[in-house]
Structures are given as structure tokens and as C-alpha cells.
Amino acid sequence: MFRKILIANRGEIALRVLAACKELGIPTVAVYSEADRNALHVRFADEAICIGPPRSSESYLNIPQVISAAEIANVDAIHPGYGFLSENANFAEVCEASHITFIGPSPAMIRMMGEKDRARAEMAAAGLPVIPGSDGVVPDEDAARDVAAEIGLPLMIKAAEGGGGRGMRMVRTKRELLPAFHTARAEAEQAFGSPNVYMEKLIERPRHIEFQVLGDKHGNVIHLGERECSLQRRHQKVLEESPSPVVDAETRERIGKQVVDALRKVGYSNAGTVEFLRDASGKLYFIEMNARIQVEHPVTEMVTQVDLVKAQIRIAAGERLEDAVGTFERHGHAIECRINAEDPETFVPSPGRITAFRVPGGPGIRVDTALYADAVVPPFYDSLVAKLVAHGRDRAEAIARMHGALDGFVVEGIKTTIPLHKRILVEPDFIAGKFDTHFLDHLTASRGK
Amino acid sequence: MAKKSKSAAGAGTEVRGVDLAEVERLLAFMQQHGLEEFEYERAGVHIRLKRAFAHAGGAAPARPAELAAPVAHPPVPSAAGGGREHAAEAAPSDVHVIKSPIVGTFYTAPSPNADPFVTVGAKVAAGQVLCIIEAMKLMNEIESDVAGEVVRIFAENAKPVEYGEALFGIRPQGKK
Numbered sequence: 001m002f003r004k005i006l007i008a009n010r011g012e013i014a015l016r017v018l019a020a021c022k023e024l025g026i027p028t029v030a031v032y033s034e035a036d037r038n039a040l041h042v043r044f045a046d047e048a049i050c051i052g053p054p055r056s057s058e059s060y061l062n063i064p065q066v067i068s069a070a071e072i073a074n075v076d077a078i079h080p081g082y083g084f085l086s087e088n089a090n091f092a093e094v095c096e097a098s099h100i101t102f103i104g105p106s107p108a109m110i111r112m113m114g115e116k117d118r119a120r121a122e123m124a125a126a127g128l129p130v131i132p133g134s135d136g137v138v139p140d141e142d143a144a145r146d147v148a149a150e151i152g153l154p155l156m157i158k159a160a161e162g163g164g165g166r167g168m169r170m171v172r173t174k175r176e177l178l179p180a181f182h183t184a185r186a187e188a189e190q191a192f193g194s195p196n197v198y199m200e201k202l203i204e205r206p207r208h209i210e211f212q213v214l215g216d217k218h219g220n221v222i223h224l225g226e227r228e229c230s231l232q233r234r235h236q237k238v239l240e241e242s243p244s245p246v247v248d249a250e251t252r253e254r255i256g257k258q259v260v261d262a263l264r265k266v267g268y269s270n271a272g273t274v275e276f277l278r279d280a281s282g283k284l285y286f287i288e289m290n291a292r293i294q295v296e297h298p299v300t301e302m303v304t305q306v307d308l309v310k311a312q313i314r315i316a317a318g319e320r321l322e323d324a325v326g327t328f329e330r331h332g333h334a335i336e337c338r339i340n341a342e343d344p345e346t347f348v349p350s351p352g353r354i355t356a357f358r359v360p361g362g363p364g365i366r367v368d369t370a371l372y373a374d375a376v377v378p379p380f381y382d383s384l385v386a387k388l389v390a391h392g393r394d395r396a397e398a399i400a401r402m403h404g405a406l407d408g409f410v411v412e413g414i415k416t417t418i419p420l421h422k423r424i425l426v427e428p429d430f431i432a433g434k435f436d437t438h439f440l441d442h443l444t445a446s447r448g449k
Numbered sequence: 450m451a452k453k454s455k456s457a458a459g460a461g462t463e464v465r466g467v468d469l470a471e472v473e474r475l476l477a478f479m480q481q482h483g484l485e486e487f488e489y490e491r492a493g494v495h496i497r498l499k500r501a502f503a504h505a506g507g508a509a510p511a512r513p514a515e516l517a518a519p520v521a522h523p524p525v526p527s528a529a530g531g532g533r534e535h536a537a538e539a540a541p542s543d544v545h546v547i548k549s550p551i552v553g554t555f556y557t558a559p560s561p562n563a564d565p566f567v568t569v570g571a572k573v574a575a576g577q578v579l580c581i582i583e584a585m586k587l588m589n590e591i592e593s594d595v596a597g598e599v600v601r602i603f604a605e606n607a608k609p610v611e612y613g614e615a616l617f618g619i620r621p622q623g624k625k
Contacts, residue, residue: 049552051611053613064584064585072552072609098585
């Protein structure tokens with residue numbers, strides 16, 4: 001087992017990793033920027049090293065500073081958390097070169113899953129269903145027509161080298177195809193320097209379903225069930241739950257097996273999440289894989305009682321899944337609300353000093369947070385205030401507990417999205433489990449923003 | 450307040466109105482008793498010290514079976530750094546503090562047997578190399594950004610330093 005672990009992150013996930021290390025009896029080293037001098041992960045770690053000024057690029061993303069800190073603190077492992085350097089294959093390689101174990105997948109896996117095109121191709125080759133689309137770049141009008149005939153309408157034309165909605169066009173009718181093809185190419189060239197586009201079937205009213213996986217370094221892979229993360233605002237997840245209201249046992253078993261087989265084939269290890277879009281007929285299509293622990297991992301932990309972060313550490317130390325995880329069952333239903341420091345209606349960020357902070361408790365309630373009364377939410381990082389998780393014997397009980405918990409969560413001094421979550425929880429369609437990835441954008445648009 | 454001519458603080462350094470040796474004794478007292486804040490007032494002198502980092506436990510945490518109560522432990526690098534920062538803050542306002550721009554190991558000399566780049570009392574020019582900080586096997590030369598006299602060396606040779614940690618106190622030339 002590791003002698004000492006450095007946590008290359010901040011906020012609630014740093015505390016989460018710290019907790020896992022403490023349970024395993026492993027001393028911890030926190031790194032922090034000057035803006036986080038009074039942060040809890042700094043205070044609760046055994047050692048703490050300041051690695052830079054507030055800006056992420058000069059601190060939490062600064063590989064030489066992080067590695068330097070690891071060296072002077074003499075650690076033998078680094079946990080990258082999520083975000084920051086967690087999916088930076090280069091960082092994982094630098095760790096290896098410095099004889100420090102990176103607690104996560106191998107650099108090769110991180111790289112594979114980071115290149116979305118390649119991940120799609122590899123997973124398709126390994127047997128996962130993918131969204132029907134062109135095999136790579138669509139070079140000309142003839143190819144565009146062929147692909148459209150093959151995959152059907154509606155479809156999306158997307159820039160091969162970019163993202164963020166640019167170089168993207170939706171095509172609903174045959175007449176729109178060629179004009180859209182040309183404008184997408186022009187936009188892509190303008191935005192990303194390359195006119196290359198690919199085409200993909202458009203899944204209307206999709207639901208976001210993801211599978212949590214764990215693999216060890218001995219070739220074993222398991223899945224721990226799915227999470228539904230369809231409640232997103234501008235592609236940012238707001239509320240997640242497990243199990244999904246629309247995934248039945250047969251689908252879970254079938255897709256779960258396909259996921260496990262595919263990841264075994266490519267040799268995946270440590271934690272990861274395989275993301276799918278589910279169409280109206282119930283078919284799941286692989287879209288991408290996140291090769292790290294995710295923000296919403298507590299939802300799976302509450303349902304399975306498996307400590308995913310401890311498992312990550314134990315796997316990285318060489319343990320087999322049967323020891324690092326053991327046996328588990330899925331019980332009940334869990335929901336997580338991501339509470340952000342934002343105006344609940346305009347979503348304008350609300351950094352500042354927290355003047356009152358009261359966290360709810362009681363049966364089935366878990367709160368992951370790094371904030372406290374008198375803490376200052378800095379403007380330099382993400383706006384996550386807390387992850388509020390409610391577990392119940394079934395979805396109804398989880399929702400009921402979440403109601404009470406939201407009512408009992410008091411944060412003053414800054415604005416939070418607690419009112420938004422209260423609103424979501426009383427929406428009839430949410431309660432009925434009838435929603436897709438457009439649900440939240442519609443809900444928040446109707447309020448004026 | 451009585452001035453001591455020799456303080457443990459920095460060989461021969463005298464700072465008007467502040468007994469650095471006493472401050473260091475107080476810091477040691479705080480570390481020994483695991484205190485985060487310490488304030489006292491006497492004969493017109495008001496001292497308030499606050500540690501930047503608190504440590505729960507300090508050394509290796511207990512296995513789940515035995516729960517150890519938090520105990521004050523000898524300072525780990527960051528605690529020592531905290532102490533050094535406060536010593537720097539106790540320096541008078543006409544002293545310019547050179548802080549470390551990186552995390553690494555501080556060396557006063559270019560190599561183990563060589564003479565140090567500078568000693569207390571040395572006159573330095575802007576751009577002159579004061580020390581080396583080793584990070585990831587690379588030797589980074591740290592230069593002074595002012596011309597003046599070295600009045601204090603905060604960091605300890607061959608010890609780790611973090612970002613922003615006080616290294617040198619330089620009294621810019623032209624000031625008494």
C-alpha cells in the first residue's frame with residue numbers, strides 16, 4: 001500500500017480523497033493555490049504545500065509545481081480527483097517517470113478515451129453500439145449524400161477538430177443537407193483551421209445514461225450499474241440519480257456486459273464512466289468515456305455501498321477487484337443535487353463570503369462539501385458549493401428525503417441553486433421519470449433565463 | 450521593550466522595536482502546544498501571531514481500530530514555512546522580501562562545497578543570482594529583483610520551500 005498520497009485537486013473532491021486515505025491509514029499531502037490558503041483540504045491534510053497563485057493554470061494545472069511538491073513531500077502516489085489534471089495523459093506519464101503512481105487509468109487509456117473520435121472507434125470495434133454516423137471525415141457532397149441515406153434523418157454535421165457548438169449543423173430534410181454541409185465546413189475552417197466534418201444521427205429527446213466501471217491491473221473489469229444524468233443545463237449536469245427510471249434489469253445486464261467486455265478487451269484499469277445516449281425507443285448508443293472518478297460518484301456509492309475512491313487507491317496499489325471491491329448489491333435509489341454558487345434563475349456566478357452554513361442530515365442523507373460558515377467561495381474555480389445526496393428504499397422515498405434536505409440546507413452570504421433543485425423536485429414530469437436532456441433547459445427558459 | 454543584541458532569529462539582525470528572538474520563542478511555543486493563534490500585549494507592545502496551516506494529528510494517521518487524538522507534532526515542512534512567513538511579516542516595511550516562485554529545494558550555494566551566492570550583509574544588484582531552487586531535477590536560479598543589502602535569509606539550505614515562501618529580505622539601496 002502507498003506510503004503517502006498527494007491530492008492534486010481542491011474543494012470537495014480533495015476532501016473526498018482525503019477521507020478515503022484516512023480510512024486506509026495513508027498520510028496525505030494537500031497542494032493549494034494562494035486563494036485556497038484557508039481551504040479545508042489544506043487544514044485536514046497531514047501536510048500542505050502552496051504551489052502557486054490563484055489562477056488554475058499557475059497552480060492546480062501546473063504540472064512542474066505539482067510534481068515538485070510530490071518530490072519534496074516524498075509521496076509515492078498522486079490522486080488527481082476530477083477535472084484539472086485527472087485526464088491529462090501527459091501528467092500521468094510524468095508521474096510514472098518520476099516513480100510516482102498515478103491513481104487512475106494508464107496514460108494510454110486516458111489518451112484513448114480523451115480522443116473522442118478514437119474512443120468511439122475503439123469501443124465500436126470492441127462491440128459497443130455507437131451512434132450511427134460517417135466513419136470519420138465526410139470529404140465531399142457525394143459522400144454526404146451516401147451517409148445521409150445510410151443513417152437517415154434527422155442528422156448532425158459536426159466539426160472533426162472542434163466542439164462547443166461551432167461547425168455544427170442540424171439537418172432535418174434532404175433539401176437542407178448540402179447547404180448545411182457547406183456552411184458547416186466553412187464555419188469549421190474559420191473556427192478550428194480545418195473544414196473537416198463528420199456526420200452523426202441526431203438522437204432527439206435523448207436521455208443521458210452512464211455506467212460506472214472499475215478495472216484492476218490484472219485484467220478484471222466490473223460495472224456497478226448505471227446513473228441517469230439527463231438533467232443538464234447547457235451540457236452541465238445538475239441532478240443525477242441511480243438507477244435510471246427507464247433502464248430495466250435486462251437492459252442493465254445486457255449493456256453492462258457489453259461495457260465490461262469492451263473494457264476488458266482494451267485493458268482498462270481503475271475507475272471510469274461509460275456514457276450513452278438513450279433514444280426514445282430505448283436503444284443505448286455509446287458517446288464517450290470519462291477515464292476518471294466523476295463528480296456524481298456518490299450516487300453509485302449510496303446504492304452499492306462500494307467506496308469507489310478507496311477502490312481506486314487499492315486498485316492502483318495492485319489489489320485485485322475481489323479484494324479492492326468485494327461483493328456488493330444494489331439497494332434502493334439515490335439522487336444527487338449539485339448545489340452551485342449561482343443565482344438560481346439567472347445562473348450568474350455568486351462568489352463571496354458565506355455567512356451562514358447549515359448542512360442537513362438524517363437518514364439517507366449525505367453531503368459532500370468543502371465549505372463552511374465564514375469561508376470564501378473564490379471566483380477562480382468551479383462554482384460547486386456542495387453535492388447533496390439522498391438515498392431511499394425507492395425513488396419516491398429518495399425524492400421525499402431530498403425535499404426535506406433541501407429545505408434544511410441553509411446557505412447565506414452567497415446565492416445558490418437550492419431553489420432550482422426544489423423546483424425540479426416538484427415538477428410532475430420529473431416525479432414521473434419522464435424527461436430527457438432538454439428538460440432542464442426548457443424549465444429554466446420558461447423562467448426568463 | 451529591551452532589544453537583544455544577539456537574537457536567535459538572524460545572526461546579529463536588529464529590527465527596531467521588535468525582538469525577533471522573542472517572536473521565534475513564541476512561535477516555538479505555539480507549535481509545541483499546537484496553537485493556531487496567539488495574541489499578547491505588554492508594555493505598549495501588541496503581538497498577534499497566526500499560523501497559516503493547522504494540522505490534525507501531524508504524523509501518520511491511526512488505523513481505524515485505534516483512534517488517536519490530535520497531538521502536536523514537530524513541524525512538517527509547511528508548518529516551518531508558516532513560521533518563516535510570519536518572521537518575514539514581522540520584518541520592517543523597508544525590507545523587500547524575495548519569495549519563492551516555485552516549489553522545490555532551496556540551496557544557498559551553486560554546489561555542495563562552493564561558497565554561498567550571498568550572505569547576510571552582502572550588497573546585491575538587481576538580477577543577481579541569490580540562490581538555487583531545485584525542482585524536478587532542474588536547478589532554477591533565483592534572482593534579486595532589487596539592488597540592495599541582504600538583511601535576512603529566511604529559508605534553510607537544502608530544505609524544501611513552497612510557492613510564495615519567504616527566501617531573502619533585502620533592504621533596497623538608497624534606504625537606511
